[in-house]
Amino acid sequence: MADRSPESVCVMTPRDLSQPGWRHHVGASGEEWCVVSGRPTRTATVRGVITRIPCVSPADLTHIALADREYVAAEMTAFLASWLTRLRCPVLNRPDATSLMGPNRGRERWLLLAARAGLHPAERRYTAPGHEATLATATVAVIGREWIGAVAPELGVQAVRLAERAGVDLLTVQFDSAAADAAFVCAELAVDIGADAIASALLERMDMETVA
Amino acid sequence: MILLWGAPGDDPLDAIAAELARRGAPMTVLDQRDVLDQRVELTIGDSIGGTIWNRDTPVRLDDVDSLYTRVYDARQLSPVAAAGPEAWIGVQEIESAIWAWAEETPALVINRPTCMASNGSKPYQSAVIEQCGFSIPETLITTDPQAAADFWERQGSVIYKSVSGIRSRVSRLGPEHRGRLEDVTWCPTQFQAWVPGRDHRVHVVGDAVFACEVRSDVDDYRYARRQGGQCELRSTMLPPAVEARATATAAALGLCVAGLDLRQTPDGDWYCFEVNPSPCFTYYEYHTGQPLTAAVASLLMAGHQ
Numbered sequence: 001m002a003d004r005s006p007e008s009v010c011v012m013t014p015r016d017l018s019q020p021g022w023r024h025h026v027g028a029s030g031e032e033w034c035v036v037s038g039r040p041t042r043t044a045t046v047r048g049v050i051t052r053i054p055c056v057s058p059a060d061l062t063h064i065a066l067a068d069r070e071y072v073a074a075e076m077t078a079f080l081a082s083w084l085t086r087l088r089c090p091v092l093n094r095p096d097a098t099s100l101m102g103p104n105r106g107r108e109r110w111l112l113l114a115a116r117a118g119l120h121p122a123e124r125r126y127t128a129p130g131h132e133a134t135l136a137t138a139t140v141a142v143i144g145r146e147w148i149g150a151v152a153p154e155l156g157v158q159a160v161r162l163a164e165r166a167g168v169d170l171l172t173v174q175f176d177s178a179a180a181d182a183a184f185v186c187a188e189l190a191v192d193i194g195a196d197a198i199a200s201a202l203l204e205r206m207d208m209e210t211v212a
Numbered sequence: 213m214i215l216l217w218g219a220p221g222d223d224p225l226d227a228i229a230a231e232l233a234r235r236g237a238p239m240t241v242l243d244q245r246d247v248l249d250q251r252v253e254l255t256i257g258d259s260i261g262g263t264i265w266n267r268d269t270p271v272r273l274d275d276v277d278s279l280y281t282r283v284y285d286a287r288q289l290s291p292v293a294a295a296g297p298e299a300w301i302g303v304q305e306i307e308s309a310i311w312a313w314a315e316e317t318p319a320l321v322i323n324r325p326t327c328m329a330s331n332g333s334k335p336y337q338s339a340v341i342e343q344c345g346f347s348i349p350e351t352l353i354t355t356d357p358q359a360a361a362d363f364w365e366r367q368g369s370v371i372y373k374s375v376s377g378i379r380s381r382v383s384r385l386g387p388e389h390r391g392r393l394e395d396v397t398w399c400p401t402q403f404q405a406w407v408p409g410r411d412h413r414v415h416v417v418g419d420a421v422f423a424c425e426v427r428s429d430v431d432d433y434r435y436a437r438r439q440g441g442q443c444e445l446r447s448t449m450l451p452p453a454v455e456a457r458a459t460a461t462a463a464a465l466g467l468c469v470a471g472l473d474l475r476q477t478p479d480g481d482w483y484c485f486e487v488n489p490s491p492c493f494t495y496y497e498y499h500t501g502q503p504l505t506a507a508v509a510s511l512l513m514a515g516h517q
Binding site for chain 1: 251252253254255256257258259260262301302303305306308309311312313315316325326329330332333334335336337338339342347348349350351352353354355356357359374375376377378397398399400401
């Protein structure tokens with residue numbers, strides 16, 4: 001997406017959290033600043049965020065002393081949870097306490113939610129350790145209340161329903177085939193933003209299409 | 213049946229187990245240190261059930277009316293650490309499955325994992341705290357040394373502490389820190405206006421509220437001895453409006469049991485710094501005589517009934 005719209009899309013990485021310039025106020029007002037691609041930026045100029053990581057991982061922090069990485073990763077994640085939550089622009093997905101990308105359900109709870117939403121879970125039993133998951137062969141990307149995927153329309157409708165039940169704007173829903181009677185395998189909060197159709201839909205969602 | 217999940221030897225878990233045993237309540241302890249000998253089979257339909265196998269003993273999840281969790285980072289448990297990284301993957305799968313059940317079961321859960329997660333980010337949690345009517349300290353989280361210095365100068369007295377749920381000592385900035393402000397460029401660092409007043413630890417257990425006043429001469433009373441200071445705890449009563457705010461905050465966070473860190477300022481304002489979703493209430497019970505273990509046990513048994 002950044003390649004597609006370099007003037008309007010910038011990439012923020014965990015490394016940006018180790019740059020001077022961040023100012024985030026809680027319990028008081030004050031000008032908010034962030035750092036994007038190494039550049040201090042007024043937060044008010046950010047028009048939308050697509051979050052691609054559930055947390056900052058110690059592995060992201062090779063510039064931090066090894067002994068400090070786990071602590072710094074937790075601090076950065078906690079900071080981002082607050083910062084993303086308080087942004088007034090669109091944030092896809094809004095973080096919750098479990099993940100920066102939105103509610104982190106795990107396979108077991110996705111299967112349960114799918115069953116409750118009227119989808120057909122591919123698995124009714126889950127064993128741990130060593131669970132052997134059903135193979136997904138078809139996916140649907142949900143963006144807002146639209147869906148994208150080479151699947152029967154019934155699956156697209158099911159995927160949107162699942163996203164609504166989960167309270168998320170972005171969701172990839174996996175099925176065991178592309179046919180109308182396919183079974184639900186799992187879901188994840190990331191979508192393939194490298195796909196043109198998905199990137200276009202996202203930019204539209206962010207109201208950036210004129211810039212793009 | 214009441215299920216206790218944690219590591220025996222942990223004070224609150226042991227206290228609850230002893231109290232439930234004294235009352236003759238049906239109870240099972242799922243020892244987290246035995247995780248390498250445990251497995252989980254979940255059945256998933258419109259609801260979630262199944263069995264946890266604790267060695268060869270089944271714990272049928274549909275029979276669980278109440279769950280109390282005091283779960284540690286399993287990597288810190290010696291059997292898991294000794295088993296190596298391959299075993300760690302299996303441990304994560306088992307714990308993930310149990311947490312998934314804990315999140316969705318209709319049983320009473322102290323506390324559900326998504327509700328406990330709010331404590332992983334203090335400023336994230338403070339949004340809920342503020343909505344419930346408590347004051348929160350003016351806070352700046354920054355990687356900008358000059359912004360930190362300006363905040364310090366403007367506030368006069370400032371403390372710094374971790375943003376995440378990782379426990380850290382709350383410390384007041386002093387002259388010795390001035391030269392270290394440059395370090396904030398490595399990681400967003402949380403600075404808060406120091407709030408004068410008297411600390412209170414308040415435990416909410418269901419609808420019950422137990423308040424404890426803390427008299428200490430150090431900035432973080434939890435570390436009073438290490439800092440060469442003193443700390444005295446005594447039972448107290450909160451004004452009804454503050455008590456109501458405390459229960460509302462715990463409820464808004466989805467917590468059946470919670471430990472709130474409050475401070476009353478000299479002019480009568482009440483600040484809430486943090487809500488602990490897994491409080492070590494036995495420490496406060498020991499010092500105040502408040503019947504916290506009994507209250508938690510009663511709550512678990514009510515869920516059981």
